[in-house]
Amino acid sequence: MLAPLSTDHSVAVIGAGLAGLACGQVLASHGINVMLFDKARGPGGRMSSKRRPSATLDLAAQAFSVRDADFQRAVDEWIAIGCIAPWPSRTYQASSSGWQALNDSLQRYTGAPRMSALTRHLADSLTALPNAALTTSTPIAALKQMPNGWLLVDADNTVYGPFDQVVISAPPPQAQALVAPWDAKLAAACEERKQRACWAGWAIFDEPLPPMPSVDPEWQMARADHPALRLISRNQTKPGRESQPESLSLLAQLDWSETQLEQSTEVIAEQLLTALKSVLPRSVLLPPLTEIGAHRWRYAQPAAPHNDTYLYGSSGLALCGDSFRDGRVEDAWLSGHRLGQALIGRSV
Template sequence: APASTAIIGAGIAGIACGLALKAHNLPVRLFDKARSPGGRMSSRRLKDARVDLGAQFFSVRDPSFHRQVIAWRKAGVVASWPDSLWEASESGWQRHQDDVERLIGVPRMSAVTRHLAEGLEVVSGTRIERLEPKGSQWWLVDQHDERHGPFDRVVIATPPPQSRALLLPHEPALADACEAIIQRPCWAAWACFDAPLPSLPGVDDDWQAVRLAADPGRSPAGDPLRFVSRNDHKPGRHGQGESLSLLARLEWSEEHLDLDTETAARRLLDAFREHLPAGVELPASTSLGAHLWRYAQPDVFAAGEAVNLDHRRSPAGLALCGDGWRGPRVEDAWLSGHHLGEALAADAP
């Protein structure tokens, strides 16, 4: 029989790996602890809005990723966004212009992974807690002590700090490699409003997103906000009420891990108010909340060369992929998973 593969983690990396194996007619099953696939490309469904709390957009540099994105465009699950990106600094709001192509999922970021996962067998709500070797194969054991398998190979497509615990009893050297990759946390908040945002002097009324420049008068850990987007100004979401996604600076997030979600959301919204011209008031908020991503982004500077590995494999049939092995973006995660899937297919019996 062809080699069977289990993939732990159905984020974009695990899914890309699964699709590469499936394209070679190899049996593959994915497991994710969350209710639906997507990982850090997920979106939250609120009463009045669909808000993106993970990746806000992604850019395209690599030719093979570019070919994928053309197919996703044809399927109607991505579109260009934002075309009205701003930068707010001490000298006010300025339109940001460059030649980088940026895309977003339609009608929400999670549409991309949802579409890709359609052709795959994904077991959701299943947290894999340990691996058990049996001869040359592997069993996966979940949070209810239920066993899945056996599989010839196991791909771990979770952030390296989470992969480490699964590997430690079997592959201490790979577990050490995971330890070298630091994933930094990030607070992500939402705020829904009972009316549209007011006009800002000198700014297009249809502004879609704004980057907040670091405040030179504050330490990064004391400067909360780095990016704000308007969810109702994203493709496929017109007609939903006004809502903002507010992403914190990583340094600030690291200093504020212990905040409760409501306080974190309030602090980020207050920080946004500080970037509005004097006299401009936000409408009343109808819903406010936040999510802490403990492993939001690999620290590419701390990881040094480790981050350029793309993916890792062991002779015993365990393998690792995900953004942590390549770089801090959706594109890196997809490439890492896709390349690992191709490599596994190339030497499948």
């Protein structure tokens, strides 16, 4: 059992994706001093969005659903604030043999006007508190345990701390490198949580896609039956992005991604565009391209579900993230939120 943290304590959170932000929000709202670190230029992790001159594209999570009551309450707040909205409502199953409408009756949501709007909102509301801060472009390379707490050392050998508690929400392979010198149990847990890789491509066009037979011209997303291509998402159909041109996110199959993991982004982008063409009806020709590209997610999602929600050790280290549940957006938030509750002594 953890000794509850109090307002005299300080916590470092490594990783400002949804799990890290959710944990930091619980802690900071209870008066605990929180400092978040992220290696990227901004918060968001796999909920970040890519901005191009003519369009914004979501290259990881496209939408999310709700199963848990605690998460539903958070979602209701975000809807009221306006940083998420329902989407999609017109989804298809796509293959070379035809397109079929899908409807599983599950309400889904996306960020508005981009997926990263949700994590930006959480980061802004968190850092508005006097006892919380977010440091970006700061990859943490090592931890050091001192008599008065934990020190964090970044890639430039800058030292931060001391902190009473360190929460790591980074993917397990990255977390393992940090905890291995200090906590064998947590390191072993990271080793057990294997990760899957995923390529994500994008394509921006000068004109809208032409209509397809028996398909709603305002279709929003399609699940693809193809060895390379898994999902097609029309970013310009998402809330707040109606003015941007035809802009597709092309998420690859996990098995295919792992066979192509070290391939160049240029080759991957072309292969995903070819896959897109193969699942469109033969009568449909793509309009002129503005640009294509690809991004590699080396740690995209857990290889198998787990039931821990979060883990903590006896020395002041703790782990959270979707890899401790089942890889959904909801799982990331629940993991961080419930770890935060555990650290302040609430039963979860």
